[in-house]
Structures are given as structure tokens and as C-alpha cells.
Amino acid sequence: MGKFEKEASVLLDAVGGKDNISAVSHCATRMRFVLVDESKANVAAIETISAVKGTFTNAGQFQVIIGNDVPLFYNDFTAVSGIEGVSKEAAKAAAKSNQNAIQRVMTMLAEIFTPIIPAIIVGGLILGFRNVLEGVQWSALGGKTIVDVSPFWSGVNHFLWLPGEAIFHFLPVGITWSVARKMGTTQILGIVLGICLVSPQLLNAYAVAGTPAKEIAENWVWNFGSFTINRIGYQAQVIPALLAGLSLSYLEIFWRKRIPEVVSMIFVPFLSLIPALILAHTILGPFGWAVGKALSTVVLAGLTGSFKWLFGAVFGALYAPFVITGLHHMTNAIDSQLIADSGGTGLWPMIALSNIAQGSAVFAYYWMNRKSEREAQISLPATISAYLGVTEPALFGVNVKYVYPFVAGMIGSGLAGLLSTMFNVTANAIGIGGIPGILSIQAQYMLPFAGIMLVAIIVPFVLTIFFRKAGILTKSEDATVKAPQVEAIAEAKKEAASENGLVDLFSPMAGTIKPLSQATDPVFASGVMGQGVLMEPSQGQVVAPFDGTVSVLFPTKHAIGLVSDAGVEVLIHIGMDTVSLDGKGFEAHVKQGDRVAAGDALINFDMAVIKAAGLVTETPIIVTNQEQFQPDVVGQLPRQVKRGESLLTASRI
Incomplete structure (x- = not known):
């Protein structure tokens, strides 16, 4: 009998039985279900299972959080249920069929906008700073702005216009690139298409409203003799860029299936980019502009109207x-x-x-x-x-x-x-x-x-x-879920110390450590998987944080679990959603069951590969058996650490 066979059987019944499961997979910490009918899942019953740490629904997947033992639990579950597991990507594909149209649109928007959010945040910070420099009239300066009285800050303000414009005026380039990335098509073609929407050879979108129609017809058109096409840019326009990017990706997918591979490098890019560009400037761009204008008009009416x-x-x-x-x-x-x-x-x-x-x-x-x-x-x-x-x-x-x-x-x-x-x-x-x-x-x-x-x-x-x-x-x-009070924890630490129960965890990576709550994955951020820290690595190497044993090494090598000789269980999860890389960019130096000493090399990973896939390298380092050990951070957060520096202490509760 498997270790989790009984719990797996209970979980099978609680999710609605075999017939209610469309697909099942697992990652480093959780089981991922695509259910036919999510309402049949008995969440209360699931969360009473001893091996389950919580549940979470996201993007059409019902996720059951297990922890380090998820591979064992998964094996027992597939044995009990008779359901063959699928890859994470296959589960995501099945999940999409479990979403309604609105959910699918929202999922697509999330996957398109998420990679460009860092640029938007930087752009917003830049424009906010410029707003303070040139927009605020300070009484201490006689009612003048900072740029009015300081040549230096005037220069800074002028200089910062450059990245601000690059981010927001040329936003369509980022969107068309992100669409291509999300659709799995050629990203450089997405970039080229985006540039063709904001080229200086086009009438700037911000100038269109102030330009007479007669001037546009005379000076801002492509003249093909019998007909003309307006030569207008789409700076800062979102919907035209989305539609143009999607047309490019679907055209590329269409031609890939029909053009022999031996000549695909020549014909697929040409037959995808040129028609997409024509569609963008004749149908999709004007239509998207009209839709965006209508949408902003409705919202603006809500923001400024009587109600x-x-x-x-x-x-x-x-x-x-x-x-x-x-x-x-x-x-x-x-x-x-x-x-x-x-x-x-x-x-x-x-x-x-x-x-x-x-x-x-x-x-x-x-x-x-x-x-x-x-x-x-x-x-x-x-x-x-x-x-x-x-x-x-x-x-x-x-x-x-x-x-x-x-x-x-x-x-x-x-x-x-x-x-x-x-x-x-x-x-x-x-x-x-x-x-x-x-x-x-x-x-x-x-x-x-x-x-x-x-x-x-x-x-x-x-x-x-x-x-x-x-x-x-x-x-x-x-x-009933309140954690022990400070006095109880202090007493536990005192007892642990007297029994030599304190365990030192050394940093397995070099980089910046931050509070775990800042993790982009809400399951890690909430602490339900365990407590610890979030590492933003500066180098792509993971070493052992203590003397112990490798309890689990995932086939994709993106996550590793270890158990110290004193019984502290630690999970190191390299990046977020890096399971989707299927091992690309990861090299393991150990295998499951190996003995390791503090400082031994565990995994090397290529940060460039992770970032090129649009993923983040932030790495949770957590104590997963927190019901037995209380982890405490050594020093202040955030701070820089080197491999081998003191990171956490774990004391038996």
C-alpha cells in the first residue's frame, strides 16, 4: 500500500470521482485538476485530508496543495483513480475548455499583459517623477515648478521623457511581441509588426485629432492609384495592437501547417507579416481604434457623468x-x-x-x-x-x-x-x-x-x-487557526535550544532575500506551503543549505526538497512556473536519495533561459514542516547574501 493511498482515495471521492476529472497533473507543490464540474468538489472535505495544506482555483484549474510529497501523492492518486496524468501544458489546455468565453479572454489578457507589466511600472514611476518635477507648483519656490528654477532638474526631466515615451508611445511593440510569445509564434515578427504600427513615417496618433481630414487625405496616405490607405500610427493604442498581433500569430500558425518545412523559413514569415500588416492598417487598426474609443467614451461617461x-x-x-x-x-x-x-x-x-x-x-x-x-x-x-x-x-x-x-x-x-x-x-x-x-x-x-x-x-x-x-x-x-502566541513559541525555542534543537540553514544561493509575502505566486506568498524567504538570485547555482538528504528532485529539475539530519524539511523552488520549461536551462548534480553536505552543489540553472521565457527567477526557500519547526530569518530584510551565509534558524516547536 502506498504512503498516501488512503488520502488519495478520499481526495478522489471529494473532487467528484473519476468521471468529474478531465485532466490531472502536478508541479512542485500541488496537484492540478481540471474538473468537469467544479461545484462537485467538496472543498471542506478536501481540506480535512491530513496531507492537504489547502486548495486554490486559478485559470480553470482546481489546485490541491500537498507540499514536498506531491510526487508520492500523485503516484498514489493515479494508481487509486486509474487516471493517467498529463503534462502541465496539457492540463492548461484542458483547463481552457473548462472556462467560459469571458474567462478565456481574461486568461489571454493576463498572459499577454503580465510580461510587459514591469515596463509599465517603470514607465509609471518615470512619469510620476516627471509629474512632480514639472507639474507641481511649490509655494517654497514662489509658485514655480522645480524645472522652472533648476537647470539640472530641467535636464533630468527632459532626459526622462525618452524612456517614458519609449514605454507608453511604443506600447504596441510590447503588446505585439507579447502576443507572439503567448501564442508560441515568432517573436521578432511580433516586434517588427509593432514597429510598423508606431513608425515615425506615420502620422502620430496623438496628432490625428488636430489634423484636418483634407491634410490627412493629401499628405498622410499610401496612394495606390485607384485607392488610398491612411498612413496613421497607433501610438499608445492597445486594442489595435492586440488585434494585429493575434492576426499575425494565427496567420503564422495557419501557414506552418500548410507549407513544407524545407521552405517554411522563406515563405511563412513573408505570408504572415505582410497580410497582418495590411490588415492592421486597413481593417483591424481602424476597427480597434473605434472600439477602444467607444470603450473609453463609455468609461469616461461613467467617471464624469451625473452618476x-x-x-x-x-x-x-x-x-x-x-x-x-x-x-x-x-x-x-x-x-x-x-x-x-x-x-x-x-x-x-x-x-x-x-x-x-x-x-x-x-x-x-x-x-x-x-x-x-x-x-x-x-x-x-x-x-x-x-x-x-x-x-x-x-x-x-x-x-x-x-x-x-x-x-x-x-x-x-x-x-x-x-x-x-x-x-x-x-x-x-x-x-x-x-x-x-x-x-x-x-x-x-x-x-x-x-x-x-x-x-x-x-x-x-x-x-x-x-x-x-x-x-x-x-x-x-x-x-481555531491562530498560531501559538509569542510566549509559547519562545518556550518552544528555549526547549529546542536546551536539546540542541536549533538548526542553522545557510543560504543556498547568492542574491537578494526578501519577505516571502512578496512572491508572485499567492500560494507561496500566503505562507500556506511553509515559512521562509524569497530569493532574487544573482547567480544560477543552488547549493545545500545544511547536511542532509535529497528527499525529492523533480524531473524538470526546477525544484528540490531536502531533509536535514535534525528533520527540517526544506523546499527550494527555482523561479515561478518554471516547470513549463521541462528541464531546459537546468542541470542537476545530485539525485533523489543522495546524501549532501552544506555547500555541496545541487542544481545549476540558466537565468537567461528563464527570463527569455517570460518567467521570473524569484525563488522561495521555505521550511515545509512548519508544524514541527519554527523558521526565523537571520538579519534584516531585504538584504544581499552570499552562498553559505546564515539565512534561517529552525527551532523545534
Whole structure:
């Protein structure tokens, strides 16, 4: 009998039986199910299984978190169920068939926008900084701006225009590249198509409204004798770039299937790029521009119309649920279109306020549980992350889990959204969320926005405490999942120390360590898999953090589990979603069951390969048997570490 045969049998029944499973796979930490009917999954029963650490639904997949033992559990599950597992990519493909049309669109938008978000954030920060330099009139400077009185800062402001323009004016290049990457087609063709949408040889999109139709007809057309095509650019336009990129990818896929491989290098790129370019400038571009214009007009009417207070209240309250479902990715396109059409967006301020409100709700939870070391390790970093614009750790780690902080955050965010629309608060750019979002607000609205930020901070904080004390919306299990208090943990550490139970974990990698709550994967960020740190590696080598045994090495070599001689179980997961690389860029120097000493080489990995695939290299290093060992970080976070430096201490509880 397998180690998890009994639990696997219970799980099979709890997910609705064999007939309810369309596909099943696993990664380094969890089982991934594509269910025919998700409503048949008994989540409460699943989470009572001793081997299960939680459940999570994302992009059409029902994920059951197991931990280091997931390969053993998976083997026992396939044996019990008689279901043959599939690859992660096959499971994702099956998951898409389990999504409705809206979910599939949202998943596609998420996969297209996610790789370009870092550039958007940088661009937003740059424009926000330029906003302070040239848009704010300081009383200390006699009512003048910084650039008016300082040649140096005037030069800095002028210089920063260059990357700001590159990111936002040439956004279509990033979008068409990302579409090609997502569709698995030739990325350089996507880049070329994007350049053809924003070339200086075209009439700049920002100048179209101010250019008479007669001048466009005379000077900005391609003349083919019997007909002409407008020679107009699509700077900062999102929907035309999306449609053009998709047309290019589908054309390439079409021709790949029909042109012999021996001549495909010649004909496939030509027959894909040229028709896509023609479609972009004749049908898709104008159509996408019209759709984007209509969409921004509708949203702008909601932001400025008679019922703008209602629009603001509803959008402000619902943005956090949008984040959970993935619908929030649509706002990137709407925000960009609003900025292109009207010179600013009223949505982004409400998004920043929603970040702050959810951060304040989790901060109130931290305040009520600040004497619980484990709860503090999750909730305080999640607060900081949300205040800086990343809410997933707060949402998945605390707020959604306990409901009442989530609702308190929604109420505060709704009130803040109402006030934001009433004061017509508008942002120049997107990318900076949370409290730093004030940098992107147009200068004349900065003071009202600062006041509204206080509402987003105070209201959710007070409501969260009130709901807790009044027992409103509190889940019954909330009172039973509290971690041991500081005194109990201190006593456990004292006993562990007296029994020589403290275990030192040395850094297995070189780089920057950060709070685990900053992980992009909400399962790791929430701490449900275990506590530890997040490493941003500077070199592609992993070494043993202690003397012990390799308990699990995944075939894709992207994750490794070890057990110290004292019994501490550690998981090192290199990058996020790197299982999709199927081992490319990874080289293992050990195998499962090997004995290792601290400092022994475990895995080498190529960071360039990971980044070229659009993935992140951030690496969670966590103690997975946290019910037996309490991990504590050595030193302050964030900080630089070298391989072999002290990283964590684990004490038996």
C-alpha cells in the first residue's frame, strides 16, 4: 500500500470521482485538476485530508496543495483513480475548455499583459517623477515648478521623457511581441509588426485629432492609384495592437501547417507579416481604434457623468474581487486608452485606493494578532506589499481567507472610489499602485487624493476591528487557526535550544532575500506551503543549505526538497512556473536519495533561459514542516547574501 493511498482515495471521492476529472497533473507543490464540474468538489472535505495544506482555483484549474510529497501523492492518486496524468501544458489546455468565453479572454489578457507589466511600472514611476518635477507648483519656490528654477532638474526631466515615451508611445511593440510569445509564434515578427504600427513615417496618433481630414487625405496616405490607405500610427493604442498581433500569430500558425518545412523559413514569415500588416492598417487598426474609443467614451461617461459617484463606489468596491477573478487585467487596456484619448485616467486612482484599502484591512488583522509571531510573519509583509500596490499576498494570505477583512477593504475602497470620482481625481499614467500612486496623480488633484488616501487607510482598519469584535462576517474557524502566541513559541525555542534543537540553514544561493509575502505566486506568498524567504538570485547555482538528504528532485529539475539530519524539511523552488520549461536551462548534480553536505552543489540553472521565457527567477526557500519547526530569518530584510551565509534558524516547536 502506498504512503498516501488512503488520502488519495478520499481526495478522489471529494473532487467528484473519476468521471468529474478531465485532466490531472502536478508541479512542485500541488496537484492540478481540471474538473468537469467544479461545484462537485467538496472543498471542506478536501481540506480535512491530513496531507492537504489547502486548495486554490486559478485559470480553470482546481489546485490541491500537498507540499514536498506531491510526487508520492500523485503516484498514489493515479494508481487509486486509474487516471493517467498529463503534462502541465496539457492540463492548461484542458483547463481552457473548462472556462467560459469571458474567462478565456481574461486568461489571454493576463498572459499577454503580465510580461510587459514591469515596463509599465517603470514607465509609471518615470512619469510620476516627471509629474512632480514639472507639474507641481511649490509655494517654497514662489509658485514655480522645480524645472522652472533648476537647470539640472530641467535636464533630468527632459532626459526622462525618452524612456517614458519609449514605454507608453511604443506600447504596441510590447503588446505585439507579447502576443507572439503567448501564442508560441515568432517573436521578432511580433516586434517588427509593432514597429510598423508606431513608425515615425506615420502620422502620430496623438496628432490625428488636430489634423484636418483634407491634410490627412493629401499628405498622410499610401496612394495606390485607384485607392488610398491612411498612413496613421497607433501610438499608445492597445486594442489595435492586440488585434494585429493575434492576426499575425494565427496567420503564422495557419501557414506552418500548410507549407513544407524545407521552405517554411522563406515563405511563412513573408505570408504572415505582410497580410497582418495590411490588415492592421486597413481593417483591424481602424476597427480597434473605434472600439477602444467607444470603450473609453463609455468609461469616461461613467467617471464624469451625473452618476459618477455611483460608478466610483461600485468600481472601487469591486476592484479587489476583480483581482481574484483576473478581470482586473482588462483595466490595463481601458486605462491606456483613456490616457491616449483624454490625457488621463480616473480609473487608476481608484485602483491605487483599492490597494491601500485592502492593505489597511490586513494591517488591522496584523494589529489584532501582532502577538502571534506566525500570523505577523504573513500579515505585516502583506500589508507593506499592498501599500506598495501588490495586493495578492494580502488577498490570498489573509483577507479572502477570513472574509471580514476583505469586506471591510471593499467598503473602504468603495467609499474612496466615490470620493475620487466626486473630486474628478485623474492620473497621468498607470503602473504605480498603492500609496506611491500619488506620484502619478495630476498635480491639481494631488491634495484631494491625499485626503482620500486617508479614508482608504482609516475606514477599512476601523471596520476590520469592528467586524472582529462584533463577530460580523467572521468565520468560525478563524478562532481555531491562530498560531501559538509569542510566549509559547519562545518556550518552544528555549526547549529546542536546551536539546540542541536549533538548526542553522545557510543560504543556498547568492542574491537578494526578501519577505516571502512578496512572491508572485499567492500560494507561496500566503505562507500556506511553509515559512521562509524569497530569493532574487544573482547567480544560477543552488547549493545545500545544511547536511542532509535529497528527499525529492523533480524531473524538470526546477525544484528540490531536502531533509536535514535534525528533520527540517526544506523546499527550494527555482523561479515561478518554471516547470513549463521541462528541464531546459537546468542541470542537476545530485539525485533523489543522495546524501549532501552544506555547500555541496545541487542544481545549476540558466537565468537567461528563464527570463527569455517570460518567467521570473524569484525563488522561495521555505521550511515545509512548519508544524514541527519554527523558521526565523537571520538579519534584516531585504538584504544581499552570499552562498553559505546564515539565512534561517529552525527551532523545534
